[in-house]
Amino acid sequence: METLIEVKHLMKIYNPGENEVHALDDISLRIKKGEFVAIIGQSGSGKSTFMNMLGCLDVPTSGSYFLNGRDVAGLSDDELSEIRNREIGFIFQGFNLIPNLTAFENVELPLIYRNVPGAKRREMSMASLKKVGLENRMDHKPSEMSGGQQQRVAIARALAAAPPVILADEPTGNLDSASSKEIMQILRELHEDGRTVILITHDNTIAASAKRIIRIMDGKVVADTGLEHGQDGTIEEIAAKIEAQAEEERDYVSKKRK
């Protein structure tokens, strides 16, 4: 499979000089097209910073990042906007819908910024809303929808422009378990459709849906494992395995620190 994302020796240092914080400390990895990857880690582990880098919302202090064959490390703000628009579909924990726009208008936004003409835009937005089962809710404002529905609108928005990468940052963080299951089901379907899905979470049960787990701790990749569903058991069993593995790593790291 073709490589979609390749990061090499990625560093992000806050407060350079004294009190340096290495939010990302020499991360190198590859993600191929069509993968379903979960990046997991405790809060403060650097996974959010890493997600910002992957999403081209922030630039690394050093290192390189090839997205779809293009080095995006040194691009300007506007060039990064362009890349985000074309290559990445974001799904956020807080949904991040614009409150005074309807579901349809929210889904339309990335297409407006891509200069898709009106009729075509409408068609694409509708198709996207249909995919998440909200075609009958398109004229509702976010405040008139449940959390699960809002997140589905956000997914529709991420899908509308058909970007190669779907980047989901704690997509179920603000949802009840029923809605969470629904959202994860949609993400799995997207993966089955051949899209590359990157999931950032601290929840092992959520991470268990992915096919590959990358664990980050203190700005470093501490584990990178592939999972075979069916062979390794149900999602619950896999989650338990991930948890056990995480426990081991934490012990190891704390011993090493001592």
Added chain:
Amino acid sequence: MSQFFEYLKMAVSNIKANKMRSFLTMLGIIIGISSVILIMSLGNGAKNVITEQMAGIAAGQIALYTFDDTGSYYITKDDIEAIKENVVGIKAINSYMYIDGNTMTNKGEFQVSASGQMASYQYFSTTGILNGRYFNESEYLAGEPVCVIGENDAVRLFGSTDVVGLNLDVILWDMEISFRIVGVEQAEKESMFTFTYDNSPISIYFPLTVLEQVYGVALDTYYQIYLLAEDHADTSAITTQVVDLLERRHQCYGEDIYQFESFNDSMQIVNTVINVVTMMISLVAAISLIVGGIGVMNIMLVSVTERTREIGIRKALGAKTRSIMLQFLSESAIITMIGGLIGIISGMAGAFLVAKIVAMVNPMFAFTPSVSIRTILTTTVFSSVIGLFFGIYPARKAAKMSPIEALRRN
């Protein structure tokens, strides 16, 4: 271009989402623009009515007089002929002489202010004839005792305006002259410049040459003559030529013997004064516009802060600096443009209201407010420029936000 339309749509939907706030912001612009329009149109209207009424009195008239201590300079009949021949743009030349006297009819005894005029008097009259005619050149040359009187005076003297052919016996300089009335002039229109009072003397106009006939004096030199310029003629060019000619003929170059007063010049001065006053008041009104503009900036800054998260979302989804900038700029431009439009309409409505009240209180000062297209265009452009100018800073602030910073904030 299609994208620009999208930004306008976004801006409109956001203005609609904050109706009250948008309206209050607009109010600053509305008040500013409407006061500028109000002042300008009132000023223009007043200027028009004053110009019109003054022009009715003496437009195009130039008084030319001699000014020296010795009294040895004057203007002769030959001078008048020479002026007529050499200077273009002169419609008529007149000179007159007032004599006080009195008369008696069956309506009573009246004071008379009689003026001996040249035949060109008819061109200088601003009212026009009601009955009969003015006296003509041959009557003037012959010194025939004919006269023209005013409509109101005819009624005072005879109780009727149908008096052509009647004789009016007037005692002037202790001699009785019997004038045959050949014409009745229309009464002057009432304006803010007419002053009439009861028992004012009767005015009669007769050929100046009558005085020569009756008293046997030669009246062929004048200390003061009146020129009437043709419509739209350049009065200042005419005066220089005339003065030049007279100085040449009397060999008194540069001694300022021949001086003049041009009515058009005086009118120009009045106009200038009104213009300056209008401009000054408009300037004060324009300051309120700037205050309104600052209001727009203030609200846009609040809006940017409030919508930080929205800006973050838009940037994450691919909005460029320019897109965000245009979105916010359109918002402030639309607010000021709508405000400007409402301001123009309410300013004009206000001006018409004021004019109506003035006309009701004192019809003599009645005028129609006038707003030139140029004023409207200028104020529209000005209000849009204010919107853009005061919108730039907030829009830049929004556009320069880093998406992660913006998304992080709540």
